[in-house]
Amino acid sequence: MPGPLGLISATAWVQQMQHMAGDNFPTHAQRGGWITDSGHRERASGRPARTRFAPSPRTASEFRLTLPARPANIAIVRRVLEGVADVLDMPDEVLEDVRLAVTEACTNVVRHAYEEGEGAIDVTVRPKPGFLEIVIVDEGRGMGPSPDTGGPGFGLPLIAALADSVDVRSGRRGCSRLAITFALGRA
Numbered sequence: 220m221p222g223p224l225g226l227i228s229a230t231a232w233v234q235q236m237q238h239m240a241g242d243n244f245p246t247h248a249q250r251g252g253w254i255t256d257s258g259h260r261e262r263a264s265g266r267p268a269r270t271r272f273a274p275s276p277r278t279a280s281e282f283r284l285t286l287p288a289r290p291a292n293i294a295i296v297r298r299v300l301e302g303v304a305d306v307l308d309m310p311d312e313v314l315e316d317v318r319l320a321v322t323e324a325c326t327n328v329v330r331h332a333y334e335e336g337e338g339a340i341d342v343t344v345r346p347k348p349g350f351l352e353i354v355i356v357d358e359g360r361g362m363g364p365s366p367d368t369g370g371p372g373f374g375l376p377l378i379a380a381l382a383d384s385v386d387v388r389s390g391r392r393g394c395s396r397l398a399i400t401f402a403l404g405r406a
Contacts, residue, residue: 281345288333288340293325296342307346309403316381317401323374324355324397332359354398
């Protein structure tokens with residue numbers, strides 16, 4: 220049976236989440252439901268609660284996600300960040316800033332990086348004590364005015380307004396690297 224988004228099996232997905240969360244993985248009772256003998260998930264009536272992992276005493280691991288630069292994959296990146304926010308017990312206000320800034324950065328890659336053909340979005344998430352760094356890299360045409368707008372847009376200023384620090388670099392071959400840092404303690 221496919222797991223979330225049909226990418227891996229449900230069992231493999233649960234095992235990966237358990238591995239990433241360590242001792243903080245909630246039990247069925249904590250998630251508000253249980254598995255019946257027939258293998259179906261039962262849930263108490265009412266609105267399902269958002270699962271919040273207990274904060275880990277150790278720093279979460281860095282991980283990397285590489286996806287084709289397609290509009291549908293931006294939603295996957297956002298969902299992964301929501302999972303990171305749960306593990307890090309990130310304040311909702313910070314999560315909203317992270318989601319908006321990363322959505323804007325990934326949208327820029329999808330719209331502007333690859334003029335012909337398809338490329339990839341490479342997202343690295345680095346949780347560190349007190350802050351979260353997200354690095355978005357593409358192997359596209361590099362930074363510059365978009366051919367469809369005739370000048371710089373509002374994307375980078377928006378990202379800079381939401382984040383605590385922004386580092387933009389362009390490679391010699393045209394690739395772009397955007398490192399965005401968010402303080403986890405602000406609210």
